[in-house]
Amino acid sequence: MTGRLSRRRLLGWAGAGAALAGAGTVTACSATAAPVAEGVVPFRGAQQAGIITPAQDRLHFVALDLTTGDRERVRALLEKWTTAAERMTAGAETAPGGAVGGNPDGPPADTGEALGLPAASLTLTFGVGAGFFDKLGLDPALRPPGLAPLPHFTLDQLDPALSDGDLCIQACANDPQVAVHAVRNLVRIGFGTTTVRWSQLGFGRTSSTSTTQDTPRNLFGFKDGTRNLKAEDGAELDQHVWAQPGDGPAWLAGGTYLVARRIRMHIEIWDRTSLAEQETIVGRTKGEGAPLGATAEFDTADFAALGPDGEPRIADVAHIRLASAESLNGVRILRRGYNFVDGSDGQGHLNAGLFFLAFMRDPHAQFVPMQRALANEDVMMEYIEHTGSAVFACPPGLAEGQYWGEPLLEA
Amino acid sequence: MSRTSRVAVLVTTAAALAACTSTAPPAEDAAGGGGPIAVTAGDASCEVGAAEAPAGNITFSVRNTGTKITEFYLYGTGDRIMGEVENIGPGLTRDLIVEVPDGGSYTTACKPGMVGDGIRAPFTVTGSATRSVDENTRLAEATTGYHRWVTSQIEALVPKTQEFVDAVKAGDVETAKALFPVARTYWERIEPVAESFGDIDPKIDGREDDERDPGVQFTGYHRLEKDLWVDGLQPDSPAMADQLMADIGDLQSRTATVELTPVQLANGAKELLDEVATGKITGEEDRYSHTDLWDFKANVEGSQGAVASLRPVIEEKDPTLGPVLDERFAAVDALLEEYRVGDGYKLYTELTEDDIRRMAEAVDALGEPVSQVAGVVTS
Numbered sequence: 001m002t003g004r005l006s007r008r009r010l011l012g013w014a015g016a017g018a019a020l021a022g023a024g025t026v027t028a029c030s031a032t033a034a035p036v037a038e039g040v041v042p043f044r045g046a047q048q049a050g051i052i053t054p055a056q057d058r059l060h061f062v063a064l065d066l067t068t069g070d071r072e073r074v075r076a077l078l079e080k081w082t083t084a085a086e087r088m089t090a091g092a093e094t095a096p097g098g099a100v101g102g103n104p105d106g107p108p109a110d111t112g113e114a115l116g117l118p119a120a121s122l123t124l125t126f127g128v129g130a131g132f133f134d135k136l137g138l139d140p141a142l143r144p145p146g147l148a149p150l151p152h153f154t155l156d157q158l159d160p161a162l163s164d165g166d167l168c169i170q171a172c173a174n175d176p177q178v179a180v181h182a183v184r185n186l187v188r189i190g191f192g193t194t195t196v197r198w199s200q201l202g203f204g205r206t207s208s209t210s211t212t213q214d215t216p217r218n219l220f221g222f223k224d225g226t227r228n229l230k231a232e233d234g235a236e237l238d239q240h241v242w243a244q245p246g247d248g249p250a251w252l253a254g255g256t257y258l259v260a261r262r263i264r265m266h267i268e269i270w271d272r273t274s275l276a277e278q279e280t281i282v283g284r285t286k287g288e289g290a291p292l293g294a295t296a297e298f299d300t301a302d303f304a305a306l307g308p309d310g311e312p313r314i315a316d317v318a319h320i321r322l323a324s325a326e327s328l329n330g331v332r333i334l335r336r337g338y339n340f341v342d343g344s345d346g347q348g349h350l351n352a353g354l355f356f357l358a359f360m361r362d363p364h365a366q367f368v369p370m371q372r373a374l375a376n377e378d379v380m381m382e383y384i385e386h387t388g389s390a391v392f393a394c395p396p397g398l399a400e401g402q403y404w405g406e407p408l409l410e411a
Numbered sequence: 412m413s414r415t416s417r418v419a420v421l422v423t424t425a426a427a428l429a430a431c432t433s434t435a436p437p438a439e440d441a442a443g444g445g446g447p448i449a450v451t452a453g454d455a456s457c458e459v460g461a462a463e464a465p466a467g468n469i470t471f472s473v474r475n476t477g478t479k480i481t482e483f484y485l486y487g488t489g490d491r492i493m494g495e496v497e498n499i500g501p502g503l504t505r506d507l508i509v510e511v512p513d514g515g516s517y518t519t520a521c522k523p524g525m526v527g528d529g530i531r532a533p534f535t536v537t538g539s540a541t542r543s544v545d546e547n548t549r550l551a552e553a554t555t556g557y558h559r560w561v562t563s564q565i566e567a568l569v570p571k572t573q574e575f576v577d578a579v580k581a582g583d584v585e586t587a588k589a590l591f592p593v594a595r596t597y598w599e600r601i602e603p604v605a606e607s608f609g610d611i612d613p614k615i616d617g618r619e620d621d622e623r624d625p626g627v628q629f630t631g632y633h634r635l636e637k638d639l640w641v642d643g644l645q646p647d648s649p650a651m652a653d654q655l656m657a658d659i660g661d662l663q664s665r666t667a668t669v670e671l672t673p674v675q676l677a678n679g680a681k682e683l684l685d686e687v688a689t690g691k692i693t694g695e696e697d698r699y700s701h702t703d704l705w706d707f708k709a710n711v712e713g714s715q716g717a718v719a720s721l722r723p724v725i726e727e728k729d730p731t732l733g734p735v736l737d738e739r740f741a742a743v744d745a746l747l748e749e750y751r752v753g754d755g756y757k758l759y760t761e762l763t764e765d766d767i768r769r770m771a772e773a774v775d776a777l778g779e780p781v782s783q784v785a786g787v788v789t790s
Contacts, residue, residue, distance in 0.1 A: 067772060105674050106786015192739060192776035 039174070040119045043086040045397040046254060047242070050123030051334070051359050052231035054210040056172040059202030059338040060179040061260065061355065062187060063165025063390055064194040066135045074136060075409050077193045081126075081169075081186055082403040088182045091119030094189070111188070113181050120175035124182055126404040127258050127392030131166035142411055144248040144393040146257045146363045153375035155385060162262050162388030165197045170258070170357065172336075176203065198388065200262060200355050202338020209336055215289060215297065218354050219265050219339050220383075222282050223289035226297055227324070229334040240332045240366065241359050251407040254396030259333075259367045261356040262340075262388030268349050270383045281379045283318030291320065303327075319380050322373045331370060333360045353384070363391050447472040447506065450521070452481045452499070457521030457530035466514050466539035471496075473521075474504040479754070482522040484529065485509050488726070489737055491719035492560050493517065497525075497567035497597075511536045524754035525596070526708075528744065549724045550673045550788070557676050557720035558669070561601050565663045568597035572659050576652040579635055579644065588639050592697075592705035592755065595632060599709035600716065602686065603679030604669065605662055614658045618696075630654050633699075640699035673721060677785035680717035683710040684778045692770050694759040704756035707770070708747050714781060715740050721788055729787045732780060739777040746773050 041049045066074060084094040093099050098110025130147040132138075169186055173179040180201070187196055206218045207225035211232050218224040229240055238244065245253045270278070275286060283301070284291055291301035293313040303321055305313040314321050325332050335358045342351040360366040375381060395405055447470040449460040454477035473483040473496055484495040485507070494509030511517070514536050520529035571594040578587035598605070598615070606612045613621065615631040623629070630651055638648050645651075690696040691707040718725075718736060725733050746769060750757045 067776065103786040103790055105677075105789040107782045188779065191779040192735070195772045195775070 038118070039121050040090055041121050041123050043089045043124075043398070044400060044402075047397045048123075048125050048255075048394055049089070049397075050125035050170055050172050051241070051256060051336070051394070052209055052237065053121070053123050053172070054213050054231070055205040055207055055336055056121050056123070056174045056179075057205055058173055058176040058179050059205075059355065059357075060171045060176070060183045060199065061202070061357070062169050062171075062183045062199040063129070063197045063260075064167045064169070064187070064190060065131065065197045066166045066193065067195050068193055069135050069137065071136050071409065073193050075403075077190055078405050078409070079403045080189050082398070084185060084189060085124040085126075085182070085404070088114070088185070089119060089122045089124060091117075091122075094185045111181065111185055113184075114178055117175055117178055117181075120173040120178040122171065122173040122178050122182060124186075125170040125172075125258075125394060127168045127170075127394040128405065128408070129165050129167065129390060129392050131164065135166060138408075139411075142249045142251065142408060144243075144252050144257070146248065147391055147393055148364065150259075150363065150368060150389060150391060151372075153371050153386065155375055155381055156389070157264075157385045157387055158389050159387050162198050164390050165392070167194060168258065168260070168390070168392045176201070200260075200338075200340060200388075201342070202340050202355050204339040206337045206339055206354055207335040209334065218337075219267055219341075219352050220270055220278070220282070222278075222284060222286055223297060224337070224354075225335050226284075226289055227320075229332050236332070237334070240361055241334050243361055247361065249408075249411070251395060251411050252393055255394050256359045256361065257363050258392045258394050259356075259358050259360065259363050260388070260390045260392070261371075261386050263354045263356055264351070264385050264387045265353040266349070266383050266385075267352050273383075280315055281319060283314045283320035292318075317377045317379055319374070319378050322378050323370055327373065328369055331366045333358045333366050333370070353387075359394070446470070450474065450483055450519070451476055452483060452521040452523065453477040454479055454523045455530070457483075457519070457532065459519050459532055459534065462533065463535035463537055464511075466511055466536050468508055468510050469536070471507040471509070471519075472504060473499055473507060475499045475501055477501060477523050479524040482525050482529070483507060484518075484520045484522070485511070485534065486518040486520065487515075487719075487722070489719050489722040489733055490518075490715060490740070491722045492556070492716060495560070495563055497563050498570060512539065514539050525593070526754050527748065527751070546724070546727070549727065553673055553720045553724055553788075554671050554676065557717055558671060560716050560720070561604050561666060564597045564601045565666055568594065568601075569659060569663055571597060572656060575635075576656045579639070579652040580649045582644060584639055584644065587635070588700070591632070591636060591639065591700060592702035595702075596705055596709040598632070599683075599686075599706045600713035601666075602710070602713065603675075603682050603717075604666060604671070606682075607669065607671075607675070608662070608665055611658060611662050611665070615655065615662070618698075631658070633696075636697065636699045673724065673788050674785050676717045676721055677788055680714040680784060681778070681782050683714040683717075684774060684781055686710050687774050688771070688778065692767060692774065697759065701758040701760045702756070703759040704747065704750055708756070711740070711743050711747070711777075714777075718781060718784055721784060724788045725784065728790055729783075732783060732787055735780045736777075736784075739773075739780055743773045743777055746770065 041053050043049060068074065087094060093110035095109040099108050099112035099115050102108055133143045169183060171179040171182040183199065205216050207228050208215050209228065209230055211230050215223040215226050229236060241256050243252045243255050247253070279285055279292065289297040290299055291314060293302055293305050301314060301320060301324070303314055303324070303326055307313045321327055335356070337354050337356045340353055340355050345351045358367065395407060398404070448464065450471050450473040451458040452473055452475050471483060475481045478501050481499050482495060482497050483499070485493040487493050493511055494507050496505045496507045499505050517534045517536055518531050519534045520531045522529035571590065575587055575590040575594045578590055602612070602616070605615065616633065617629060617631055618633055619629050619637065632655065634651050635648065635655065638644050687707050687710045691703045691710065694701065694703050696706055697703045722733060747756070
């Protein structure tokens, strides 16, 4: 299987990194010299895990607010979080003997629901929002320019209770209980310094972030993310995903921005739409996922082709045209979203949708023009509404001994 | 002095203290050095006749010159209650005899209206450097101190509930409504002790929708609360009032002999915050009167009282925990002060969603370190 292949590659890198460590070279996996266990994604490296890591099947995402402006307390929390996070991504409890090995008169340090479960490729990805800088009174020069508020897009129905946040933690795993366990324990460790602002479960990935993965489907039944940026894209990632020196504050170089949008999908209405109409709206066939006029999923979309009626084969307002790099002066993003069903809406419908997560070098140069085009022209907007929105800056990966956000707080 | 004899002496002292908080006559063996220290407690002042005293038994003679019922406290580190007198009516004088074995910095406080942090002043105890005592002694002092505090709460609970009961029986609805949250304050501070008896809590504090055995009636504070706020006084309301008083009397006699362990204290402190999280922040408990914030405050005071009793043990086992507890208790107190109206609080129905969210956050922040106390004291 492809998964084994990528693990072996990681192992090789780990060895090389260890060998080069004396020379001061930092490579993606240099921090972890020990062999990587089955289903364990290295926590440390040049970039944070959970971005170009092959998208896992399950998500638990949490946005938190700081309840203190005391920098030292926040620093202490980030250290505790990092220790617990690194242990959990290795399949361990938050602390040695955490679930049942402690003093029986006290509450267990680890909540225990992941006992006996494997690491399940758990990744924990950390980011900071605009409020982090405001509340801690950090030097304005440290504030990433990309955290400026997003504009209001046409038809936005944003709920403040599902938007923004001073910090975020994205937990992805191939076992939902592993992801929830991680978020729950980090939230618990944070009480008194942070409080949950909102959180979102995702039960199935809607993007592939590696050429080794099949393209999954969203709740409209269509393959999603066929043209997504992927781990194998090399220089394209530096161009579109990783913040480069000079883009913003030095601490963010090698990091990225995360845009999160909770998109409610009115699936009941969509389901009453004819297959032909659905395919016209998307611009792809529903079965194969091929661009209209082509035969296979990864065939190049021909946006100039005309149909027998003389109209463009892929409509001017088709979703894939509006969102394409060709229509957006070459803009691309790395999507990593998840399907959700948050129970029901009290009006006889499933509260379903797509939790859009995307990583990029500059939200205002990439997400904003893309979303503006979609909000104004995409026929799909009749079937969806954006109910939550947040932007976070994700620091680069952690070197050995570093804690989450250390380059920012120690800058 | 051997460990056992030390504990025995402390228990004896505690018994003497319990007796002395309710009435005035100073015990002959209580003289610490310079005789009683006069405290003049007004509605907005608290004059303590001396700012220091030698270690040993210290007597405060507290005279209430104000118009409100008052309380007087001597606190140690972390608001550990060294001793207190409750329910001092206007014009009355009551004595507090407190054993302070260790020299150091303490705090006196009068609480006119029995609310808030009170009017505080530093108080120094001289001589007798910190004793070197072993762990069992510290734990015994913790449980003894907490038992003494519980006893004092019940000594205030009994007359306050009697006033409430009298108002109900007299058909004086307005007075009864005003007394309801005040009487409950003493109850809510010590509720885990009552719960430890199992059968008393459902009678005193049960809800209408609790499941009961056939023939068992809905009784207690909340039955009377419903009568007062919703149904109007019923033919059996006076009987219900008498029943409540009888059950409180039962609680008092059983508490006199209850033996508590340090783990029970710690768990009681945690359970009181659980009560806040599930019963008060939700508006569940006082669903007719909406006086939930009175109970909220009392639960937090009860939790703090239990934790403070254990403070010397906590200091020894995990010195980092005490300051966190102090800070988090203070944050909850400060938040509740924002909702104060006179000697009481806003009604639950007057709170916004944002108010409730802030309270939940503060209780979560406090609940985590309080939940660590049991493990720390037994580590």
